[in-house]
Amino acid sequence: MNKDYSKKTIAIILSLGLVVRIALFFYLLDKPRAFIDDDSSTYLQSAENLRLGRGFSWEESPPYRLDAFRTPGYPVFLLFHRVVFGTYNAALITQSFLAVAIALIIFLLAREYGKIRIGYAAAAVFLAMPFSLNVSLKFLTQTFFTFVLMLAVFYWIRFLKTNAFKYFITAAILLPLAAYIRPIAQYLYIPFILSFIYAKWTAGSKIDFKDILKKSGLILAIFFLVLSPWLYRNYKTFGYVALSSITALQLYVYDAPAVYAFNHHVSYVEAHDILAKRAQDHFGMRQDQFAPLLSSGPYLQKKALEVMFESPVGLVAVRSGLLFKFFVRDGIRYWYNDFAPNAKTNMGSPLFYLLILERVFLFALFIGMLFAIPRSFYQEKQQKIMIFCFALVIFYFAALTGIMASAGLRYPVEALFILTGMIGIGEIKKLYVQYRRSSQS
Numbered sequence: 032m033n034k035d036y037s038k039k040t041i042a043i044i045l046s047l048g049l050v051v052r053i054a055l056f057f058y059l060l061d062k063p064r065a066f067i068d069d070d071s072s073t074y075l076q077s078a079e080n081l082r083l084g085r086g087f088s089w090e091e092s093p094p095y096r097l098d099a100f101r102t103p104g105y106p107v108f109l110l111f112h113r114v115v116f117g118t119y120n121a122a123l124i125t126q127s128f129l130a131v132a133i134a135l136i137i138f139l140l141a142r143e144y145g146k147i148r149i150g151y152a153a154a155a156v157f158l159a160m161p162f163s164l165n166v167s168l169k170f171l172t173q174t175f176f177t178f179v180l181m182l183a184v185f186y187w188i189r190f191l192k193t194n195a196f197k198y199f200i201t202a203a204i205l206l207p208l209a210a211y212i213r214p215i216a217q218y219l220y221i222p223f224i225l226s227f228i229y230a231k232w233t234a235g236s237k238i239d240f241k242d243i244l245k246k247s248g249l250i251l252a253i254f255f256l257v258l259s260p261w262l263y264r265n266y267k268t269f270g271y272v273a274l275s276s277i278t279a280l281q282l283y284v285y286d287a288p289a290v291y292a293f294n295h296h297v298s299y300v301e302a303h304d305i306l307a308k309r310a311q312d313h314f315g316m317r318q319d320q321f322a323p324l325l326s327s328g329p330y331l332q333k334k335a336l337e338v339m340f341e342s343p344v345g346l347v348a349v350r351s352g353l354l355f356k357f358f359v360r361d362g363i364r365y366w367y368n369d370f371a372p373n374a375k376t377n378m379g380s381p382l383f384y385l386l387i388l389e390r391v392f393l394f395a396l397f398i399g400m401l402f403a404i405p406r407s408f409y410q411e412k413q414q415k416i417m418i419f420c421f422a423l424v425i426f427y428f429a430a431l432t433g434i435m436a437s438a439g440l441r442y443p444v445e446a447l448f449i450l451t452g453m454i455g456i457g458e459i460k461k462l463y464v465q466y467r468r469s470s471q472s
Contacts (some may be wrong), residue, residue: 048158104212180457207257222423396452403455
């Protein structure tokens with residue numbers, strides 16, 4: 032394929048994606064709800080407190096207690112824009128560019144795979160997805176985090192294909208930077224190390240265990256070395272070597288109630304309220320008071336695991352269902368939540384049909400992804416390695432956040448999900464064409 036044509040086509044797709052986002056930004060300037068989510072205030076307040084020398088705290092008034100709930104990556108990102116441009120809104124413009132950069136990485140990964148046309152389509156679909164448009168205009172971590180994650184995946188794929196150390200070290204540094212932005216990345220080295228082992232295994236020759244141990248050890252060393260200042264800060268401040276208090280809290284507040292509700296035949300809301308009251312009674316304070324404390328972690332984690340493993344059947348049943356929802360959760364509702372919260376979702380309403388349309392499309396991508404993974408075993412070595420790496424990263428996030436089905440929690444792997452799903456759909460189509468031809472001959 033002509034290289035100039037390739038560049039021209041992707042440039043048009045990316046330019047349209049950027050123009051739409053910038054236009055939406057200016058159009059929605061007088062509608063703050065378009066930019067502010069429930070979590071946005073904590074990020075903005077943390078950035079503002081840093082600017083004013085109050086330390087890393089999300090409290091709006093004294094004593095500005097130090098926070099162990101958020102990690103500093105995104106507040107520092109916001110602070111940079113406030114200091115350089117004089118307004119936090121400048122960060123939203125940058126996020127629009129980062130969303131476009133994510134789409135470019137999708138295309139580059141598709142080109143590495145050898146599917147340029149799928150790269151065009153996947154990049155365009157990502158930019159046009161309702162939640163992608165919505166979240167790039169909000170003060171939330173998703174866009175910045177996803178950009179860093181996708182950059183790490185791209186350089187890691189380059190390393191797996193070329194064995195060039197410069198790509199290895201770049202990806203290894205990006206992983207802990209992603210953890211600084213969102214604590215969910217605190218175990219992100221696992222799928223990367225596993226994909227490296229798989230790449231060595233598919234090499235065909237004897238597995239070099241020495242190289243595997245050396246590279247894996249180096250990834251871990253870099254990961255914790257980069258995170259060590261924050262881990263030390265939390266130890267000196269709170270007495271715990273931990274990245275964030277959010278992990279245990281979400282396990283208890285969001286994951287455990289779903290399993291409790293299933294096991295005890297109550298609604299999710301009832302289960303949530305029951306467990307929330309238990310925690311509040313134990314700590315003698317409201318959730319927003321103990322949430323930022325690392326000292327709350329051991330109790331919350333212990334009690335959450337007790338609930339979740341009370342019945343293995345219940346755990347498997349709940350997680351299986353919500354794991355599926357992780358992939359098919361629509362994003363159009365976020366626009367309605369912002370501007371038409373009372374919109375009806377009953378059959379016959381416009382929202383109902385939009386939800387169905389998006390979910391059907393996501394389901395098709397889900398089927399494509401599930402097909403692409405086993406199909407990759409019959410592909411060339413490099414394609415096999417790429418799909419396996421994509422799948423590991425996708426299911427890392429799906430496993431950790433599948434209990435909470437939302438487009439926001441899927442977004443970090445939305446790009447990889449779209450690309451892998453479209454590759455799988457392409458393979459299904461190819462097999463169908465081959466079957467038709469064989470049946471006609």
